[in-house]
Amino acid sequence: MAENTLTITDNRTGQMYTVPVENGTIRAMSLRQIKTGPDDFGLMTYDPAFMNTASCRSSITYIDGDKGILRYRGYPIEVLAERCTFLEVAYLLLFGELPNQGELKTWVYDITHHTMLHEATKKFMEGFRYDSHPMGMFVSTVAALSSVYPEARDIHDAENRMHQIVRLIGKVPSIAALSYRHNVGFPYVYPDNDLSYTENFMNMLWRMVEPKYVANPVLSRALDILFILHADHEQNCGTNAMRSVGSAQTDPYLSLASAASALAGPLHGGANEEVLKMLDEIGTKDNVPAFIKKVKDGHGKLMGFGHRIYKNYDPRAKIIKWSSEQVFEVTGRNPKLDIALELERIALEDDYFNKRKLYPNVDFYSGIMYQAMGFPPAMFTVLFAIARTVGWLAQWQELVNDPEQKIARPRQIYTGYDQREFIPMEKRAAASVPAR
Ligand code: ACO
Numbered sequence: 001m002a003e004n005t006l007t008i009t010d011n012r013t014g015q016m017y018t019v020p021v022e023n024g025t026i027r028a029m030s031l032r033q034i035k036t037g038p039d040d041f042g043l044m045t046y047d048p049a050f051m052n053t054a055s056c057r058s059s060i061t062y063i064d065g066d067k068g069i070l071r072y073r074g075y076p077i078e079v080l081a082e083r084c085t086f087l088e089v090a091y092l093l094l095f096g097e098l099p100n101q102g103e104l105k106t107w108v109y110d111i112t113h114h115t116m117l118h119e120a121t122k123k124f125m126e127g128f129r130y131d132s133h134p135m136g137m138f139v140s141t142v143a144a145l146s147s148v149y150p151e152a153r154d155i156h157d158a159e160n161r162m163h164q165i166v167r168l169i170g171k172v173p174s175i176a177a178l179s180y181r182h183n184v185g186f187p188y189v190y191p192d193n194d195l196s197y198t199e200n201f202m203n204m205l206w207r208m209v210e211p212k213y214v215a216n217p218v219l220s221r222a223l224d225i226l227f228i229l230h231a232d233h234e235q236n237c238g239t240n241a242m243r244s245v246g247s248a249q250t251d252p253y254l255s256l257a258s259a260a261s262a263l264a265g266p267l268h269g270g271a272n273e274e275v276l277k278m279l280d281e282i283g284t285k286d287n288v289p290a291f292i293k294k295v296k297d298g299h300g301k302l303m304g305f306g307h308r309i310y311k312n313y314d315p316r317a318k319i320i321k322w323s324s325e326q327v328f329e330v331t332g333r334n335p336k337l338d339i340a341l342e343l344e345r346i347a348l349e350d351d352y353f354n355k356r357k358l359y360p361n362v363d364f365y366s367g368i369m370y371q372a373m374g375f376p377p378a379m380f381t382v383l384f385a386i387a388r389t390v391g392w393l394a395q396w397q398e399l400v401n402d403p404e405q406k407i408a409r410p411r412q413i414y415t416g417y418d419q420r421e422f423i424p425m426e427k428r429a430a431a432s433v434p435a436r
Pocket of ligand 1: 267269309
């Protein structure tokens, strides 16, 4: 018998089946042949939340959650964060190789020359309520770009696809900056093509009356590193949304809006904002033990802790902790850091967190650093979304080019009634459904 196979005995029928094992997986469709009789649909797997299901083949990002390893296209995240710029990493994620000098120059030029928003998009954003959450504005505006670029629907044309990718990477910082300016009531600042990706973003956020915005190099580099760390993370909730919606051949703007919507949730990219709220609630270092006790007693979660994949220290959290020291030298120390460090110290010594392998994730320290740099908490997830746009697009490209991918359509276990007799109105009970 071939070595790379799995033999299954169906104890309901006594029948044996041999199915191939490839890359440590069996194909779920191999189970369909396992039936109790001709009318049986065949065996399925039940996996709510995809705890043990691979939904695609991907050559973009590798994670070993037990060892705390993260690599983009084979390169360790630590090396990329130290040696590359964000746009260099974006090129790597999208094209599979690091760019040479000429390729990088052209790439940076192309992105830089797609940062302007159509005036119609600017007007669209002006229509939001003054206090709209920037993540809601970001999601809606990215979706609205679909109406500005209707040709994006032709997803099978590689050149057209790349045009939309460049547009999206160029425009997401402009959308993010405009959502911030809208909240604070300042006029929109147009992009400055002399500046780097992050410097220009800072320019669009914070330029006031000065003729030329000059970014602090430590802060713009720190932001660049944060963007590198957030650029991709294989099949997380947002990326899964991008691939799932994209599998219907939906255009990249609408698909990306759905990915960003998933990211907005407090269990996903919205956790960085929640960490700040939690640190505010704790207030001082002395209150940390009582807070930890509350979490262990089942009242709330330690936000910024735990991960579906990492059962070890998130390597991104380590880099952020290191990078934040340089930021604090410029901005002054964020007093919340002391509470966070104490939370981490106590949690890492505690059996509850050890047994469940709960460690700080990327969101634990990023918010403290963003706040020190001058971002309000509501902007934190938007910053995440700017960086992750690259990963979503790389994953979308891979999906579109994968001949094995079809429209995503899970199965279900039906738990409802069998066919029932219709009840006419006059015979229905007074209250057939319990009060809600
Ligand atoms: N605080 C306290 N307990 C926790 C936490 C936490 N942050 N995270 C998980 N647990 C506990 C659960 O209650 C559960 O305990 P039990 O076995 O006694 O029931 C156990 O650890 C396993 O947790 P699950 O929720 O089953 O793990 P899952 O993989 O489904 O969830 C998640 C992962 C959503 C990230 C979770 O750890 C969490 O909610 N963390 C806080 C939110 C957060 O920081 N999210 C950002 C993640 S990174 C990102 O998306 C960018």
